[in-house]
Amino acid sequence: MRPSLALQLSKVQLTLFTRATCGLCDVAKSRVVEFNKKQSEPVKYSEVDxxxxxxxxxxxxxxxxxxxLHIDRIPETGKDFEPSLDAACKLMHRFTVEEVDKAVRQVEDGSS
Structure with a gap:
């Protein structure tokens, strides 16, 4: 039996690396927000300027x-998650909500 999608997504961390006055960053933020709104349980999300x-x-x-955008599995050690350069999956510059969704599913399935 597979865990529900909501449970799976709770094991994922999205980290957006951004900077002020970056138009592409604003678009990327809106894509992540839109992706999260479509989930039954929001995915953990943080931004790093x-x-x-x-x-x-x-x-x-x-x-x-x-x-x-780093998409990582959250380790089940109970420790606070810290992003690293070795992210499970990265999306850069321009990406769609569908690409975020696909990347999250790949990370959850362990196929990235």
């Missing part, structure tokens, strides 16, 4: 690539 102090690692990695 790569220009804020303490985010130098992300600025170095994505300075010219934002927006970048």
């Amino acid at each position: 790569i220009m804020e102090p303490g985010h130098q690692k992300w600025k170095d990695a994505y300075d010219f690539d934002v927006p970048v």
